[in-house]
Amino acid sequence: MSTLIEAPLADAAEIRSTIEYYNSQKWTDGLPVVPVTESYLSEFLARTSRDPDEILFTMPHLNRSLTIRLAAINAAMAGCLPEYFPVVLAAWEATAAEPYPKRGIWQSTTGTAPLLIVNGPVRERLGFNSKGNVFGSGFRANATLGRAIRLAAINVFGLHPHQLDQATQATLGKYSACIAENEEESPWEPLHVEHGFDPADSTVTAMVFRSNLHIEARHTGSPEQLGLDLANSIRRTGALLHETSSALVVLGPEHAQLFARAGWGKDDLRQFIFDNSVNSREDLVAVGKDALSQHTRWRLPSGHPDAIPDEASATDTPDLVPALKVPSSVVIMVAGANNAGVSAIIETFGRRGDTPSTVKVQDHG
Template sequence: MTATLTAERIEVRDFEDFQALALSKTWQDGLPLVPPTEDRVAAMLTYCDRDPSFSFGTVAPYYGAATVEKLAIIAVMAGCAPEYFPVLCAAVDAVVQPEFNLYGLQATTSPVTPLLIVSGPLADEIGINGADGAFGHGNVANATIGRALRLVMIILGGGTVVPQVDRSTHGFPGKYSFCAAENVPATPWDPFPVQRGFDRSTSTVSVFGVHGFHSMVDIVSDDAADLMLTLSAGVAATGTNNMTHGGEALLVLCPEHAAIIGRSGWSVSDIQHFLFEHARIDMTRLPEGFRTYLRSRRPKWVDQDRYPVVDRPEQHQVLVVGGTGIHSVYLPSFGSTVAVTRPVLDAAGDPVATLAALRS
C-alpha cells in the first residue's frame, strides 16, 4: 500500500544538527541517531501492511500513542532495517499489555528493563542471534530492535533520565538494548511460545521485565538433579525483587546444560518444580527486621525458614539461549510483572510466517 505519513516535517541542516535537536527534545538514549527522513520512514514500512495511523496502544507513563508511523520513525532512528520492523511492532504490542506493568518498569528505582526473546521463523529469517554472545554486542538485529523498543519507551512513554521519569538508582546496560532469539534447535522441549499455546510456525516476541543476570557455572555435573542443585543455589539469591515481591523469575539455560537435563528425561515442569523446592532462601541468615518485612510482603511463607523465590512452580520461566560453554544465567524479575508473548500478525490478524506475507 502507499503510506500516507502525517508526522510533522522538521528541517535540519545536517547530521549534527539533528543530534542536537534530538537531545533538546529528549528523543535520545545517549548514542547517535539515524535521521528519520521521509524516504527512510517509507522504506521502514515496506514490511508492514497496517495503516500508518493504526495504534498498538499507549506507552506508559506518558501514554503516547504507539502508531505504526511513530514506531517506523523511531525504528529508523534506532538503526533498524525494514525487515526488523514487524518484530518491533510485536514487541510494542507486548509491553503495552496491562499485565506487563510498563508503568512500574519505567518509573521504579529498580534496575529493570524489558528483555525481548524472539521465536519462530522470522527470528532466523532476519538473523536475530540466539547462540554465542546472544545477549551481547555484535549483532545488528539484536542491537537495533532492542534499542528501538527503548527509544519507544523514552519518546512515547516519557522514560527519560533527564527530566527524571526513569528513577533507576544505578541504571543497567540492558536499558540500551536487550534482545535475542530463543535457541530452538538446542531446546530439548517445545519452544517457549509453543508451551504458551502458539503454533511452531508462528513468529512471536516474548517480553520479560528483568534485572541483570547472574552467571552460573557447573562444569562437573552430568546428571539433571546434580546440575539443578547448582542452578537452584544460584537462583536462591538474596536481595532480589523476587525475594520481596514474588512474581516470575527467568532461568536461561545454555545449550550444554539444557542437553544434560534433556538427556535425563526432565520436562520443563520438572525443572520448575525442582526450582520451587530447592531454590529457597535461608531466612535464618537474614536480620530479624528484614525477615519481619518479608513476612509482611509475602505472608504465605511466614512460618517457613526456607523462603521460595516464587509463589508457584510455574512462575519459574525457563528458556534456552546461548552457545558453546557451560554458563547458564538467572535473571530476577521486577516482581510486579509477568512475561507477555505476542505473535507477529498482519493487518487481518493472521500469524505471519515470512516477511513476504507482510510486504506492502
C-alpha cells in the same frame, strides 16, 4: 592514507550535524541515531497494513500514547531495517500486555529494562542471534529491536533519565535487550511452542528485568547438582523486593542437554527449582526481609511499623520461606553456544504463575 578506494563518498560533516541535531533535541539514548524522514518512514509503514495512527500502547498516567507511526520513526532511528518492523510491532504488543510497564515500572528506582525474546523462523530470516554471545553485541537485529523499544520509551513516553525515569542505577540492558532462542540446539520444544504457538510461527515474548546472573557449572553431570546451583541463585535474598520473585532461566545448550539426558523435561526442572528455591527464616531475619509491608507487600524487617507476617509464617513450616510462588514463576529457554557449561538467570519483574506475554509476528508483504 587511510582512504578506502572503493568506499562511497559521503558528506560526513552534514551527517554529523544531523546526528548532533538529534542530540540537541535529546531524541537519543546517548548513541547516534539514524536520521528519519517521511520517505524512510514510509518504507517501514509499508510493512504493515495497520493504520499509522492506531495506538499500540498507552500510559494513561503519563498522558502519552505510542502510535504505529511513532513506533516506526523510533525503530528507524534505532537502526532497524524496514523488514524488521513487523517484529517491532509484535514486540510492542507483547510489552503492552505485560503487567508492569503500564504501571510505571519504567519510572521506577528499581531500574528495570524491557527484555525481548524472539522465536521461530524470523530469527534466521532477519539474523537474530541465538547462539554464542547471545547477550552481547554484534548482531544488528538483536541490537536494534531492543533499542527500538527503549528509544520510544524515552522519546514518546518522556522517560528521560534523571527526570521521569528515576532509576537508582538501572541495568546495562537498558540500551537494548533482545535475545533469540537457540531452538536448533535445545532438547525441548521452544518457548513459543510450549505456550501454544505453531513451530512455524515467529513470536516475540516481552519481559521486564533487572539482573542477568551468570551461572558457571562446567564440571557436573548431575541434574540435581546443576538444578540446585540454579535454585540457590534464584533464591538469593538481594533479589527479594517482593514477597516472592520470578526468573527466566536461559540455559546454555550444554546444560539443557544435561537435564534432557537425565530424562528431565522443562516441567521437571521447573518443579525442582521451585522446591529448592527456599530460604530459612533465619536467613531472612539476618537481612531484614522476614516480614512484609502491609500494603505494598514488599519485604522489610519484622520490627518495621508497617510490618505484617509473610504467607510462609502461616504454614506448617514457618521457618522455610519459598522464594517462588508457583513453579511457573520460572520460565525456561535455551540460548548461547553449545561450547561450555554456562547458563544465565534473568531476574524478572512480572507474572508469577501465568504464561509469558508472547505475540505472533504478522508479516505483510
